[in-house]
Amino acid sequence: MEGQHRDLVVVVYNPAKVDEGSLRAAVGAQAPLTARVEWVATTPEDSGYAQAAAAAQAGAVLVIAAGGDGTVRLVASALAGSGVALGIVPAGTGNLLARNLALDLGLEASVARAFHGRDRRIDVCEARLHRADRSTDVMRFVVMAGVGADAEMIEHTDEDLKERIGPAAYVPGVVRALRGGNNVRATFSFDGERVAKKRLHTLIIGNCGDVYSHVPLLPNARPDDGKLDLVTIAPRGPLGWARVAALVAGNTVLRLVGRGSHLFTPRPPNAMTFESGERVTIEFGSPEIFEVDGDTIGRVRAAEIDILAGALVVRAD
Known part of the structure; x- marks a missing residue:
């Protein structure tokens, strides 16, 4: 590993939408040994944008958005133009972006995809x-x-x-x-x-x-x-x-x-x-x-x- 910041992965999760224990277990099973994983919960005041922007500023190579459409939208908004990859763990009612990209909605499959999937650029x-x-x-x-x-x-x-x-x-x-x-x-x-x-x-x-x-x-x-x-x-x-x-x-x-x-x-x-x-x-x-x-x-x-x-x-x- 050439540096800790290069392998920084930040999980931005909505505690009202996800089972944190199950999410942590899935991330622990899939994260490479070279990754340093940090966890940040959303709040009513900060619903994902500030957390994702801070992660990008800190040098994260991957930000995982675990939550509903609002969490995914705000994390994606913060990462746009940064080059930092977005991993989606859909946990809402609509899961609009994941469905439109034909992504598997399951927890384990979504976490595996976030760490080991291919990068795709979208608008x-x-x-x-x-x-x-x-x-x-x-x-x-x-x-x-x-x-x-x-x-x-x-x-x-x-x-x-x-x-x-x-x-x-x-x-x-x-x-x-x-x-x-x-x-x-x-x-x-x-x-x-x-x-x-x-x-x-x-x-x-x-x-x-x-x-x-x-x-x-x-x-x-x-x-x-x-x-x-x-x-x-x-x-x-x-x-x-x-x-x-x-x-x-x-x-x-x-x-x-x-x-x-x-x-x-x-x-x-x-x-x-x-x-x-x-x-x-x-x-x-x-x-x-x-x-x-x-x-x-x-x-x-x-x-x-x-x-x-x-x-x-x-x-x-």
Whole structure:
């Protein structure tokens, strides 16, 4: 070993999501003898970003994020551009990034992958969010963000219920979100060129395509293609919703039977449209609840989102 700092591995874990004893046992079984492993728990005040940034500054070669989507997003945000590898030990309800990268979700397999997997570079999205109170935040995400039904569903999902019954807890939020009409007013442009001004039900911007396992909401999205993908959902009545459902269901079936290269993105009138580019700017008619990687972050009146191509190193299978 040439130096302790070269082999520093930091485990950033959410104690509310993971079984610390099982995690420590798995890490102990897989960590090379040359590794010096340090453990840092997240807190309500520091949910992963500060811990991962400190690890990178200290010379870590690997940071393992053990927790839900929020922990993974914040650790990934801190490591973007650093060259430090991210190991993912998914322990949440959605596990969006792990699922989109087709990673094994099991504890032992995830820890083994973190130490012995291959490195893969993926893109990171960076959003400048203009809030309702006129303040501005810069926030990164790795899977998808949006407004409308997606954000409303998350906003109205009971966290305690989610802990107890898992994804089924989203059902009441989904029902409530789908009751609304095309109430979001948005103007958006890609790469400096205006694309549309319209009323819509839901708008999603993504680096990855699957909203859940094998359910591609953004069929053309790839985590390493250097592009942002966007979908607007604006159905009119039952027929419009039927078109949306048929498109998503059809692509889901193609994905499940192993024909992912045949996914399609037709444009049913007034129901679902797709765009892609390297930078998207969105202005809302009134402040809207915004979500990033499964967490709502309050209301925003505008957003500018850029793609940071190949900014994050992830340990993959």
